[in-house]
Amino acid sequence: MKDAQYSVLRKEQFDGFISRLSKLQRVVAPVARGYNNYSFEEVSSGNGISLKYIPTILPPKKYFMPQRETLLEFDTGRGLNSEAVVECEKMTIFGIHTCDLAGIQCLNMVFTERPRDYNYLMHKRKINIIGLECNEYCDEYASCALVNASTPSGGYDLFFTDLGDRFIVHINTQIGENIIESTKFFESAGKSDLEDLTELRAGKRTLFTKEVPVEPRYIPELFDRSYNSKVWDELGERCLACGNCTLVCPTCYCFDIKDEMDLGLKSGRRNRIWDSCQLESFARVAGGENFRKERSLRQKHRYYRKFRYPVEKFSRFFCTGCGRCSRTCMAGIKLKDTLNLLIEEFEETVSTLMEGNY
Amino acid sequence: MKKIALTNSQYIMKKGKILRTRQLTDFEKLFEISLEGGERLDHEPGQFIMLSVCGAGEIPISVSSSPSNISSSFEVCVRAVGKVTNALHKLEAGDEIGIRGPFGKGFPIRIFEGNDLLMVAGGLGIAPLRSLIKYVFDNRRDFGKVHILLGCKSPADILFLDEIEEWNQRMDVYYECTVDRAVPEWQGQVGRITTLIPGVHLEPERTFAVVVGPPVMYKFVIKELLAKNIPGRQIMVSFERHMKCGMGKCGHCQIQHVYACQDGPVFNYDEIKYLKESY
Numbered sequence: 001m002k003d004a005q006y007s008v009l010r011k012e013q014f015d016g017f018i019s020r021l022s023k024l025q026r027v028v029a030p031v032a033r034g035y036n037n038y039s040f041e042e043v044s045s046g047n048g049i050s051l052k053y054i055p056t057i058l059p060p061k062k063y064f065m066p067q068r069e070t071l072l073e074f075d076t077g078r079g080l081n082s083e084a085v086v087e088c089e090k091m092t093i094f095g096i097h098t099c100d101l102a103g104i105q106c107l108n109m110v111f112t113e114r115p116r117d118y119n120y121l122m123h124k125r126k127i128n129i130i131g132l133e134c135n136e137y138c139d140e141y142a143s144c145a146l147v148n149a150s151t152p153s154g155g156y157d158l159f160f161t162d163l164g165d166r167f168i169v170h171i172n173t174q175i176g177e178n179i180i181e182s183t184k185f186f187e188s189a190g191k192s193d194l195e196d197l198t199e200l201r202a203g204k205r206t207l208f209t210k211e212v213p214v215e216p217r218y219i220p221e222l223f224d225r226s227y228n229s230k231v232w233d234e235l236g237e238r239c240l241a242c243g244n245c246t247l248v249c250p251t252c253y254c255f256d257i258k259d260e261m262d263l264g265l266k267s268g269r270r271n272r273i274w275d276s277c278q279l280e281s282f283a284r285v286a287g288g289e290n291f292r293k294e295r296s297l298r299q300k301h302r303y304y305r306k307f308r309y310p311v312e313k314f315s316r317f318f319c320t321g322c323g324r325c326s327r328t329c330m331a332g333i334k335l336k337d338t339l340n341l342l343i344e345e346f347e348e349t350v351s352t353l354m355e356g357n358y
Numbered sequence: 359m360k361k362i363a364l365t366n367s368q369y370i371m372k373k374g375k376i377l378r379t380r381q382l383t384d385f386e387k388l389f390e391i392s393l394e395g396g397e398r399l400d401h402e403p404g405q406f407i408m409l410s411v412c413g414a415g416e417i418p419i420s421v422s423s424s425p426s427n428i429s430s431s432f433e434v435c436v437r438a439v440g441k442v443t444n445a446l447h448k449l450e451a452g453d454e455i456g457i458r459g460p461f462g463k464g465f466p467i468r469i470f471e472g473n474d475l476l477m478v479a480g481g482l483g484i485a486p487l488r489s490l491i492k493y494v495f496d497n498r499r500d501f502g503k504v505h506i507l508l509g510c511k512s513p514a515d516i517l518f519l520d521e522i523e524e525w526n527q528r529m530d531v532y533y534e535c536t537v538d539r540a541v542p543e544w545q546g547q548v549g550r551i552t553t554l555i556p557g558v559h560l561e562p563e564r565t566f567a568v569v570v571g572p573p574v575m576y577k578f579v580i581k582e583l584l585a586k587n588i589p590g591r592q593i594m595v596s597f598e599r600h601m602k603c604g605m606g607k608c609g610h611c612q613i614q615h616v617y618a619c620q621d622g623p624v625f626n627y628d629e630i631k632y633l634k635e636s637y
Binding site: 070071072074076079080082083084085086087088089110111113115116117118119122227253254255256257258259261265268270275277282283284285286287289291292297301304308309312313 | 359360361362363364365366367368369370371373410412413414415416417437439440443454455456482572573598599600602603605606607608609610612613614615634635
């Protein structure tokens with residue numbers, strides 16, 4: 001086992017690298033999709049790839065947990081016969097930002113926890129990951145520094161950092177090494193390449209600072225004290241319960257399971273499709289009882305599923321700071337604003353208590 | 359895209375054959391089901407299964423029979439209320455359905471043993487509770503005093519009438535039933551189920567209470583039980599929630615940080631009293 005290794009890819013070789021890789025297997029990467037919108041899509045050359053992009057409309061979770069996937073095929077023609085299936089293919093995702101790498105790490109934890117989800121695990125096994133560093137903020141909605149997702153911490157086979165005329169590439173796994181070997185466009189990194197990377201990271205430390213004035217380790221307590229906050233009522237009044245925030249979230253994985261029959265009404269399949277806790281029917285039982293009937297309760301649930309509940313279970317936040325929920329919300333509900341309001345309210349309560357004491 | 363068969367998927371169903379059906383009321387039907395090859399379901403009272411009518415879908419249903427049953431089949435009591443349950447009601451003996459599970463934490467019967475039991479069911483709550491009642495009757499000497507309180511909307515809604523008649527005859531169980539709305543022929547009590555609790559003679563420190571019913575029922579029943587000085591951890595509640603996977607993933611059954619499908623559906627009051635979403 002060698003030490004962590006770095007290689008260099010000259011910018012003029014990038015197109016050739018992607019072209020060759022795409023001949024070996026399916027490659028998806030961020031491409032421009034109308035004004036200020038990007039999407040992970042299949043590519044066959046490097047030219048179509050947006051190397052500078054704000055988080056894509058949908059995060060790469062769509063490859064790990066497709067919007068619709070068949071879990072089971074059944075035939076009721078002669079009694080009941082069924083078979084569990086997974087549809088997957090080998091592929092490489094190029095250009096995943098650190099926020100989305102963190103999102104995949106969250107999903108990995110959820111679906112590898114027992115009872116394991118073997119559909120997810122099959123997708124995971126088939127997908128190679130090439131990360132891409134953000135040298136600067138994508139826009140004002142991001143809060144990746146707050147949740148410690150602005151710099152890489154694993155979760156990739158290769159990781160690209162743009163150094164102007166070249167990329168420096170961190171090789172994290174043997175799979176990554178194999179990609180380097182099989183495409184033959186890389187040079188080994190020299191001292192000046194590593195120095196440039198160190199300098200860039202040092203610069204990032206002053207550029208990326210926590211976007212909300214709270215120590216991350218106090219966030220669970222902030223939420224413990226905010227369960228009855230009026231902030232949730234305000235969110236409830238504005239929320240349109242469209243479910244966009246959860247669909248674009250890299251760590252939201254709630255799903256529905258629905259059967260679909262062929263026209264002959266004998267055979268069919270059981271599909272898993274994305275669902276959203278923001279929809280009115282999500283927690284409603286057949287008898288009519290609804291355990292999160294109010295939009296305020298559903299918004300609150302979303303935030304607690306990001307900042308409070310997973311801390312207990314997985315020792316991390318399930319917010320990666322990508323900003324997609326804020327960017328997509330039709331009612332202008334912004335994650336950073338919500339956290340700021342909770343902090344303000346908490347500080348008011350504390351100061352009122354203090355005044356009462358003295 | 360390549361399609362691969364998964365032999366270890368948690369979504370694989372066992373084949374279940376409907377052996378018998380029995381119409382209990384206009385809306386509730388009892389199904390006796392056997393698994394392929396005579397395999398036992400091997401459940402605990404209070405656990406649930408995921409039941410599939412392929413094409414209509416899959417739903418969580420509590421098991422109504424006791425694991426102490428000699429036969430290897432099991433029973434579920436189903437109200438026709440949605441797409442899958444209505445499709446299930448149309449099936450007959452001989453038809454095949456899909457079964458996954460059992461899932462979840464059932465009633466802690468080992469802890470109940472040697473103690474008195476106060477079982478309180480509202481409406482369809484008798485369906486999961488029947489698995490415990492039957493277990494207790496099959497192992498009656500392992501328990502102290504046994505009370506069963508039943509509340510229904512009207513006499514026509516009472517499920518398992520023939521069995522209830524039998525409980526009424528037994529000398530080793532205190533049984534009472536009340537209906538919200540009586541009919542002229544009704545000879546029993548009239549009123550909410552909470553009205554039955556003050557009259558029960560019990561020793562709170564050695565009594566475990568089990569409550570199954572809709573939120574509006576368990577909320578008030580728990581209040582009465584606490585008034586009887588039964589400690590919170592000795593009050594067990596079984597929750598009904600929307601569920602899609604049974605494995606703590608799909609998110610539908612989540613009560614704050616708790617998953618009803620894995621951490622429940624049976625909880626003690628101390629576990630859930632601070633969870634606002636539990637009622």
